[in-house]
Amino acid sequence: MHTKTIAQLAAGLKAGEFSSVELTQHYINRIQTFDNGLNSYISLTEERALAQAKRADERIAAGKAHVLTGIPVAQKDIFCSDGVKTSCGSKMLDNFIAPYDASVIESFNNAGSVMLGKTNMDEFAMGSSNETSFYGPVKNPWNVDCVPGGSSGGSAASVAARLAPASTGTDTGGSIRQPAALCNLTGLKPSYGRVSRYGMIAFASSLDQAGTFTQTAEDAALMLSVMAGLDVRDSTSIDEPVPDYSASLNNDVKGLKVGLPKEYFADGLDADVAKRVDDAISEYKKLGAEFFDISLPNTHLSVPAYYIVAPAECSSNLSRFDGVRFGYRCEEPKDLEDLYKRSRGEGFGSEVKRRILVGAYALSSGYYDAYYLKAQKIRRLIANDFTEAFKQVDVIMSPTTPTPAFKVGEKDDDPISMYYSDIYTIAVNLAGLPGISVPCGFVNALPVGLQIIAPYFAEAKLLNVAHQYQQVTDWHQQMPETFK
Amino acid sequence: MQWEVVIGLEIHAQLATKSKIFSGSSTAFGAEPNTQANEVDLGLPGVLPVMNKQALNMAIKFGTAINAEIGKRSVFDRKNYFYPDLPKGYQTTQLALPIVGLGSVDIELKDGRTKTIGVTRAHLEEDAGKSLHEDFSGATGIDLNRAGTPLIEIVSEPDMRSTEEAVAYMRKIHSIVTYIGICDGNMQEGSFRCDANVSMRPKGQEEFGTRTELKNINSFRFVERAINVEIERQIDILESGGTVVQETRLYDSNKNETRSMRSKEDAMDYRYFPDPDLLPIVVTDDEIEAIRKTLPELPDAKKVRFMSEYKLNAEDAGNLTASLELANYFETVTKEIDDSKLAANWIMGELTARLNKENLTVKSLPVSASQFAGLLARIKDNTISGKIAKDVFDTMWNEGSEADSIIESKGLKQINDTGALEAMVDKVIADNPNQVEQFKAGKEKLMGFFVGQIMKQTQGKANPGQINQLLKKKLGSS
Numbered sequence: 001m002h003t004k005t006i007a008q009l010a011a012g013l014k015a016g017e018f019s020s021v022e023l024t025q026h027y028i029n030r031i032q033t034f035d036n037g038l039n040s041y042i043s044l045t046e047e048r049a050l051a052q053a054k055r056a057d058e059r060i061a062a063g064k065a066h067v068l069t070g071i072p073v074a075q076k077d078i079f080c081s082d083g084v085k086t087s088c089g090s091k092m093l094d095n096f097i098a099p100y101d102a103s104v105i106e107s108f109n110n111a112g113s114v115m116l117g118k119t120n121m122d123e124f125a126m127g128s129s130n131e132t133s134f135y136g137p138v139k140n141p142w143n144v145d146c147v148p149g150g151s152s153g154g155s156a157a158s159v160a161a162r163l164a165p166a167s168t169g170t171d172t173g174g175s176i177r178q179p180a181a182l183c184n185l186t187g188l189k190p191s192y193g194r195v196s197r198y199g200m201i202a203f204a205s206s207l208d209q210a211g212t213f214t215q216t217a218e219d220a221a222l223m224l225s226v227m228a229g230l231d232v233r234d235s236t237s238i239d240e241p242v243p244d245y246s247a248s249l250n251n252d253v254k255g256l257k258v259g260l261p262k263e264y265f266a267d268g269l270d271a272d273v274a275k276r277v278d279d280a281i282s283e284y285k286k287l288g289a290e291f292f293d294i295s296l297p298n299t300h301l302s303v304p305a306y307y308i309v310a311p312a313e314c315s316s317n318l319s320r321f322d323g324v325r326f327g328y329r330c331e332e333p334k335d336l337e338d339l340y341k342r343s344r345g346e347g348f349g350s351e352v353k354r355r356i357l358v359g360a361y362a363l364s365s366g367y368y369d370a371y372y373l374k375a376q377k378i379r380r381l382i383a384n385d386f387t388e389a390f391k392q393v394d395v396i397m398s399p400t401t402p403t404p405a406f407k408v409g410e411k412d413d414d415p416i417s418m419y420y421s422d423i424y425t426i427a428v429n430l431a432g433l434p435g436i437s438v439p440c441g442f443v444n445a446l447p448v449g450l451q452i453i454a455p456y457f458a459e460a461k462l463l464n465v466a467h468q469y470q471q472v473t474d475w476h477q478q479m480p481e482t483f484k
Numbered sequence: 485m486q487w488e489v490v491i492g493l494e495i496h497a498q499l500a501t502k503s504k505i506f507s508g509s510s511t512a513f514g515a516e517p518n519t520q521a522n523e524v525d526l527g528l529p530g531v532l533p534v535m536n537k538q539a540l541n542m543a544i545k546f547g548t549a550i551n552a553e554i555g556k557r558s559v560f561d562r563k564n565y566f567y568p569d570l571p572k573g574y575q576t577t578q579l580a581l582p583i584v585g586l587g588s589v590d591i592e593l594k595d596g597r598t599k600t601i602g603v604t605r606a607h608l609e610e611d612a613g614k615s616l617h618e619d620f621s622g623a624t625g626i627d628l629n630r631a632g633t634p635l636i637e638i639v640s641e642p643d644m645r646s647t648e649e650a651v652a653y654m655r656k657i658h659s660i661v662t663y664i665g666i667c668d669g670n671m672q673e674g675s676f677r678c679d680a681n682v683s684m685r686p687k688g689q690e691e692f693g694t695r696t697e698l699k700n701i702n703s704f705r706f707v708e709r710a711i712n713v714e715i716e717r718q719i720d721i722l723e724s725g726g727t728v729v730q731e732t733r734l735y736d737s738n739k740n741e742t743r744s745m746r747s748k749e750d751a752m753d754y755r756y757f758p759d760p761d762l763l764p765i766v767v768t769d770d771e772i773e774a775i776r777k778t779l780p781e782l783p784d785a786k787k788v789r790f791m792s793e794y795k796l797n798a799e800d801a802g803n804l805t806a807s808l809e810l811a812n813y814f815e816t817v818t819k820e821i822d823d824s825k826l827a828a829n830w831i832m833g834e835l836t837a838r839l840n841k842e843n844l845t846v847k848s849l850p851v852s853a854s855q856f857a858g859l860l861a862r863i864k865d866n867t868i869s870g871k872i873a874k875d876v877f878d879t880m881w882n883e884g885s886e887a888d889s890i891i892e893s894k895g896l897k898q899i900n901d902t903g904a905l906e907a908m909v910d911k912v913i914a915d916n917p918n919q920v921e922q923f924k925a926g927k928e929k930l931m932g933f934f935v936g937q938i939m940k941q942t943q944g945k946a947n948p949g950q951i952n953q954l955l956k957k958k959l960g961s962s
Contacts, residue, residue, distance in 0.1 A: 080530045093529065100523055102530055199530040205760035234532050235762050313760055316562050319573020320527040324626065327529075336624075340566055363564070363755035372757055 001026050002162040003479065006071055006219040009165055013060055013070045020060070020070030024053035024114050027072050031116065031163045034483055038139050040148075040157040042077045043085050044117040052114040059112050067222050069112030074164035076155045077118035078125055079210075080199040081105045088201045089121040089133040089151075092321045092328045092347035102199020103231045104168060104210050111226045116164050120154030123349045124318065125170055125203040127151050128178060128421045129411065132351040137408055140183060141480040142446055146405035149179030152213070156183040159213045161483040166214045166223055172203050173306055174400075174425025176211045177437040181400035181449025184439045184478055185213045186466065188220040191457050192432035193238035195224075196231030202317040204310035205236070207429040216476055217438065217466035221245035224459060240457050248460045249467040254288030256465065259393035263299035264424050270403045276441035276448040277399045283472055284397075292393055296385040301378045302427040303419055308362045308375035309430070314352075315359030321347065354415065383431040390455045395465055398424050400437040400449035424451060434459045438466045439475035447475075485723070486687040489715050490695075491644035491680060493707075495657050496635050497667040498611065498675040499542045505610045505634035506533030506576065513673050517616070517627035525632045527571030532761050535560075539634035540765060541775055542666035543583045543608050546636060548776040549664050550603055552587025556769075560608070560762045564755040568626050569613035577637075579756045582607035583765065584636070589660065590784060591652040592802055601653050602641030609635050636666075642681065642692065647711045651704055654678060655806060658704075659783040663808045677702040680711055683728070684718045693718075694728040698735050698742055710735035714742050786811055794824035803832055809846035813853045820857035823864055830860055834877055851880050859887035872896050872944055900947045902954075905938075908946070909954045912937050923959055931955060 001023060004012065012018055028046050035041055049072065056070035080086045080098035082105075087093045101109065108115065122132040130138040130153025138153040140146040141161035148157040152169030156179035159167050169176040171189035180187020188211045195210040202208060212223040225246070230239045260281070265274065281291060323329035323343025330342035348356070362371035389396060401421060411418040428435040433456060437449035450469075454462040470476050504511055507524035524531045547554045559581040562574040584606035590598050611633040616625035638657060644650045658676055661667035669676050683695035698714055701707045713735075718728050733742040758764075781789070783805050790801040790811070805811045810831070817827040835856070839849065859876055862868045868876060868891055879890045891897055899905060912934050913920055923930040934955050938946050 080528075086529065088529065096529065098530075099528070198532050201529040202761075233534060235534055236532075236760075312757060316564050316574055316755070316757070319564060319566065320529070320571060322566060322568075322573060324568050325526055325571065336568065360755060363757050365753045365755070368755075368757070 002030060002165070004165070005215050006068070006165050006222050007216070009071055010067050010222075014065065020053040020056040020114060021050060023070065024049050024072050024116070027116055027164060031158075034161055035158075035163055037144060038141060038157050038161055038163070039136050040120055040138050040154040040161065040163060041074070041117045042087055042089070042120050042135050042154065045084055045115055046117075048084070049114050049116050052109075052112075056112045056114060066111040066226075068108070068226055070114065071166070072114040072116045072164060073108055074116050074119045074155060074158045074167035075105060075108070076121055076152055076167065076169050078121060078170050078201045079105050079168065080201070081115065081118065084118065086118065086201070087134070088125070089123040089135060090348065090352070091134040094134065094328065096327050098199075100199065103196035103233065104200065104227055106199075107226050113226075119152070119158055119167055122151035122153065122175075123352050124201070124314070125151040125172055125175055125208075126314070126351050126355055128174070128418050129406070129408075130154065130179070131408065131412070132349055134349060139408070140405050140446075141483055142184065143405065145407055146446065147182070147408055149182035149401075149405065151175040153179050155213050156180055156185055156187070159183070159185055159215070160480065162479060163483075166212060166219055168210060168223075168227075169213055170200060170203075170208055170210050171425075171429065172207045172209075172310060173429050174422040176213065177400050177425045177435055177449065177451060178422055180213055180437040181439075181451075182405040182447060184447035184475065185437075186215060186217050186220050186439070186470075186476060187437045187449075188212050188214075188224060188459070188463070189428065189435045190224060190228065190459055191238075191434045192429075193236055194240070194434070194457065194459065195227045196229075196234040196237045198231055198233040202313075204313040205317060206313060207306075207310060209429070216470055217436070217463045218246070218249055218470075220436070220466075221249060221463045224463070228459075238457075243460050245460050245463050248464045251464045251468075252288070253284065253465055253468045256284075256289040256395065257393040258284065258289050258291050259294035259389050259396045260291055261294050261296040261299065261389070261396060261398060263296050264398035268402050268420070268423070269399060270443070272443040273399050273401070273403060273448050276443065277397075277450055280440040280450045280469065280473075281397065283469060287468055287472065294389050294393060294396070296382075296389060296427065298378065298381045298385050299427060302382055302430055303423055305375040305378040305382070306422075306426045306430060307358070307419060308371050309379065311355040311359030312362045312372050312375075313359065315356045315363065318348075318352070318356055323347070351415070379430045382427050386427075386431045386433060386453070386455075394454075395461065396453040398451045398453070400424060400451040404443045404446035404448055428453055432456065434462050436462050436466050438469060439478070440473070441475055442478075447478075487684045487719055487722070488645060488687045488689075489647075489711070490642050490683045490685060490692055491647075491650045491711060492642035493640045493644070493650060493654060493678050493680055495638040495640075495654065495676070495678040497638065497657070497661045499539050499634040499636060499666055500668050501536055501538045501542065501634055503536060504632035505536050505539045505608065507632055509632065511633050513670075515629055517625065517629060519629065521613075521628035521631060525571065525628050527573075533576060533759075535762060535765070536634060539608060540583065542634075543606065543636050544767065544772060544775045545664050545666055545779065546606055546638070546661065547584035547587060548772065549660050549779055549782060550587035550589050552603060552606070553585035554767060554772050555581055555583045555585055555765075556767055557581060558583040558607075558765045558767075560759040560765075561756045562759045565752050567612065568624060569615045569628070569631065571613065571628060571631055575610060575612065576759055576762070577609035578607035581764075583767075589653065589656050591649060591656050592798070593648060593652060596798070599649065601643045601649070604639045604641050606636045606638040609637060611635050642683075647708050647715070650680065650711055651708050654704060654707055656783070659806055659808075663780060663783055665780075671702050674702060678707060680707060680714075682711055682714045682718070684715065684722060693722075694730050696728065696730065696742075697732045699732055699745060701735055706735060706737050709737070709740055710742060713740055717742065794818060794828070796824065796828055800828050800832065804828065807846060813846055813849070813856075816853035817857045817860065820854060821860045821864055823860070826860055826864060827857075830856070834874060838877075838881060850884055851877070855880060855886060862887055862891060866898055866900055866947065867891060868896055868898050869944065869948055872898065896945060898947050899942055899945050900950065902950065905946060905950050906954055908938050908941060909934075909951065909958055913958055920959065934959075
């Protein structure tokens with residue numbers, strides 16, 4: 001059952017080939033068998049999952065099923081889930097049982113899907129390798145010596161090892177697309193404002209966006225249909241109609257105009273990765289797509305701008321973790337200042353502290369104009385680059401990452417090199433655009449991802465373009481031998 | 485040397501919305517701690533703010549009331565600092581682009597002058613919670629009921645040159661916010677409070693002196709006293725050759741002194757930046773005009789109308805229109821008895837004195853306007869004298885009954901019967917020959933004695949005017 005896509009599982013449930021309880025139990029068994037070596041889950045919510053599965057079976061029997069009714073889904077541990085530990089990968093929230101459901105969790109509950117558990121992640125979503133988690137690093141199912149990418153590393157590894165048919169993630173600078181590429185998955189980051197951020201623990205509010213990990217673009221369409229839409233509880237969610245993402249999947253891509261930004265194929269791109277991307281381009285050409293060389297001239301500014309904006313916002317967003325009302329509190333605080341200093345000093349890991357410090361510095365009086373304000377201006381320039389490009393082309397394609405998965409521990413002492421592993425994904429967040437990573441081959445038995453970027457709210461186009469590629473290739477069907 | 489004080493006020497007015505500025509929790513005062521704090525107010529992980537449109541409209545309404553520029557595009561910013569009663573670790577406020585820009589109000593001074601005071605800006609922000617230091621031996625309790633209550637902070641220009649002007653300005657802003665219904669004005673509950681910036685300069689000097697900021701002044705009396713003691717303190721420093729230190733000072737009303745809270749050097753870096761969880765607020769001209777149309781008659785306009793319509797002098801009209809409730813009370817009473825002079829005298833005399841004595845506001849007045857009119861009507865038609873009316877008023881206040889039934893049950897009706905009064909006068913004259921003789925010899929002060937005798941006999945019910953007349957006639961006084 002675990003090799004099936006959501007679409008196939010939904011058909012199986014509907015036809016009565018198996019029940020949601022059986023399906024859920026199957027995944028629980030797999031998680032118990034395989035996850036020790038991967039560490040992709042922080043919490044397994046077995047009882048709750050089986051109860052949800054039972055209700056889903058009743059709903060299916062009553063003929064009131066949604067496509068996702070009874071489908072098990074793994075949720076990134078950044079989404080608050082009522083009555084379940086929501087740690088955000090941090091010691092700070094190791095004792096935090098959320099008292100409410102995030103909008104995303106609520107949407108899946110309403111659709112009748114089953115939450116298998118909460119997946120591992122970089123602490124507060126800060127990281128590109130899933131090594132900053134308080135719960136230990138996640139391993140890449142394709143090679144357990146390698147990282148799965150981050151920050152949604154657990155969500156990616158769980159689906160890659162088929163310990164869940166699909167999972168949710170969040171993408172602030174590439175945290176869905178990069179691990180999807182490194183784990184051979186379809187990873188969708190919707191437009192900023194497409195999915196409510198309510199109940200999603202904030203890292204960088206103006207960049208964070210919830211999305212999905214699936215085997216196929218077809219599944220991503222099903223998942224997005226559940227998650228997308230206006231939520232009055234999130235002032236930044238946008239009142240834009242939600243189309244039927246599945247309806248346009250089979251549209252022809254003949255005549256599709258694709259831009260190839262020269263800045264995304266420059267120095268720093270692994271030659272073998274470049275070849276896999278070229279192969280994908282050839283496939284699209286066969287399908288009738290037309291390619292154009294384009295330029296996104298401010299690309300080189302995206303990593304520096306991102307590492308001002310994101311830390312600045314995080315330094316403020318993470319102020320609420322002060323040991324006063326919830327979360328970690330140090331032992332025997334002497335006074336208020338001691339309570340703050342030790343609760344935060346002991347509760348946060350080093351990458352989180354690094355970013356809080358950088359962000360606080362960037363916002364401080366006298367530096368604000370030089371850093372934060374300037375970064376916001378650069379952001380505008382980057383967004384304008386894309387706006388200009390989309391006057392010529394329908395979508396943009398690039399590698400998702402400059403290299404395949406790197407080794408666990410390899411970039412421990414070099415945060416800058418780690419930051420640059422997101423060089424192709426960050427600009428999309430700064431501009432607020434939708435992006436997707438689809439599997440496009442392997443280098444030394446490690447997966448490579450093709451990134452496709454579309455204009456605002458053109459997720460349907462993005463999914464259509466990805467789906468058409470998956471109709472003529474089978475990279476996305478490959479799964480790691482160990483987990484078959 | 486002659487010194488001149490320069491004062492600017494920052495007034496915090498709590499907006500009278502039902503729910504908080506960024507959450508649906510109630511803003512009612514006095515609930516059990518933390519019963520009006522939901523996940524948003526607690527700053528739980530993952531929560532997001534949603535702006536209360538009513539709070540925005542109230543802020544705009546204030547802006548239109550002081551003829552200010554309204555920010556067509558205003559932005560919420562985060563002011564970052566750690567404090568246990570600040571759940572998110574930042575206060576959401578407005579820094580660079582406030583909802584209300586430059587406006588002004590006019591204040592009236594005792595010497596009859598009117599002065600225009602500039603309002604630099606007014607911005608929307610959320611209140612913090614409260615730290616409770618009692619009842620938690622060795623620990624501090626946190627009550628987040630108030631956290632997220634909407635405020636507007638109204639910042640004046642440094643336009644005031646005396647304590648009198650500062651108090652008049654604070655009163656005028658109080659009048660305006662209560663008139664337009666955006667604030668209940670309750671200073672005891674902290675709904676209306678202010679900080680004062682005070683500096684001194686030699687009279688005639690253009691340049692401002694170094695200022696201090698006096699925090700958290702929650703009554704008109706305290707603003708006057710706090711500024712006065714701060715003026716004295718600064719003059720003492722300057723005249724002994726010292727320099728005033730720029731700092732924040734706390735006014736202690738018990739000791740009537742200000743003391744240092746923190747100096748400029750200790751000032752925190754709040755790391756302001758635009759709140760990415762809230763979109764910029766965009767307001768159109770049509771929306772502003774629609775709100776402007778809902779403005780009621782404002783204090784200044786009402787005062788002018790009272791002067792012309794009720795023939796009141798500026799001071800009386802100013803006093804009666806300082807509070808909307810008082811003005812409404814006056815108008816109701818006046819309409820019922822058709823005598824604005826009598827109504828004004830009694831409302832500003834007996835009624836106001838009693839309110840002040842009992843520390844009440846017009847809102848909690850136990851005597852309704854129509855009850856009060858009932859009393860004044862009996863004065864007007866000579867049923868009772870002014871003196872008796874004071875006793876009737878006292879009974880009305882305590883028992884809540886109508887004037888007529890009090891007059892009836894206590895038999896307080898004035899004796900206006902000339903025959904009966906004449907008999908009494910005759911009797912008094914017959915009974916007191918010595919006094920009559922003295923009176924006739926020129927000791928005219930004794931008139932009071934004769935009146936007093938009759939009042940004593942009648943328990944004050946005799947019509948004093950008639951007695952005076954009769955006595956004068958009988959005693960042959962000129």
